[in-house]
Amino acid sequence: MFAVLKTGGKQYKVQSGDVLRVEKLAADAGETVQFNEILMVGGTVGTPIVADAGVQAEVIEQIKGPKTINFVKRRRKHSSKRTKGHRQQLTLLRVTDILEKGADKSGVKAAIGAASAGAAVAAAPAPKKATKKAEPKAEAPAAAAPEGGDDLKKLSGVGPALEKKLLAAGVTTFAQIAAWTEADIAEFDEKLSFKGRIEREGWVEQAKELAKG
Template identity: 45%
Template sequence: MFAVVRTGGKQYRVAAGDKIAVEKLAGDAGDTVTLGDVLLAGEGDKLADASKVSVSAEIIAQAKSEKVVVFKKRRRHNYRRKAGHRQQMTLLRITDVGEVAKKAPAKKAAAKTEDAPKKAPANKAAPKKEAAEKKAPAKKAPAKKAAAKKPAAKK
């Protein structure tokens, strides 16, 4: 099975066992990451529902890419500037491209949301009162205009 995932502003076609270099991801070598933004998935010529597919990968190493040299020059002005840049990247080994089991996390999320409304009204009332109290003294009297200076009389 293959998938097209988006990470670091780029798209990659991956399958289990592939090695790819992507923009830097948080984590150390040996950590497992899930590439959640799956754009397309399929098996051979058939396409699957991308929302039900998950891609997991193992971080092989954190490294830097090849150096990019930036050179600026203005002819006949003795102006030369040379700079280099090495982009941080993460080397990944795709371990699995497959279906996601979303039933277990959904139950936990539902349990948390049931508890949240019970506590929410008590917590929400206090900040509204504080916000109203803070806004009331914020009104200021308009600034007084400075008296215009009259020209001095000549003697």
């Protein structure tokens, strides 16, 4: 029996025992993960996914893809050129089981992209600390209003539409963008359909300067 799964914006047709490379997952070697976005399993076609179906796989190791060269040239008053190499971070997997039903109750860890997991952690609010109640005779000082996210439109090429995409993905500050790795850039570029805009416009470098204030 075969299945068609979706991960990292790509589709893979797999059978039990197949070894495949996918966009890096937040999992260690030896762990078993489960893909829940199943577009087709056996003769069942999803609409768009097959409910309660899943594909389980064992993580063999975290690897890097072949090196690619990215050349950027800006035709402006102060023109610039940049050549940069990149090796995509990947996860090597071995498919162990294909579930037509019962995936929701299998208890196996869901396969999550490393960049998505990192963005979710960065966007998660810090836990609130327990505070002591003020005594009746003493007035508690007024708490400072929490600061909101940064104005991402200050980045070159980011307008209201792109800012909306970034906010929806949990990116709210320049500090988050400044901390992006090559894998994060590739993940957001594909997931939000930026078509190379992140590196072309130099968002990470700009974000580092803007984050300094």
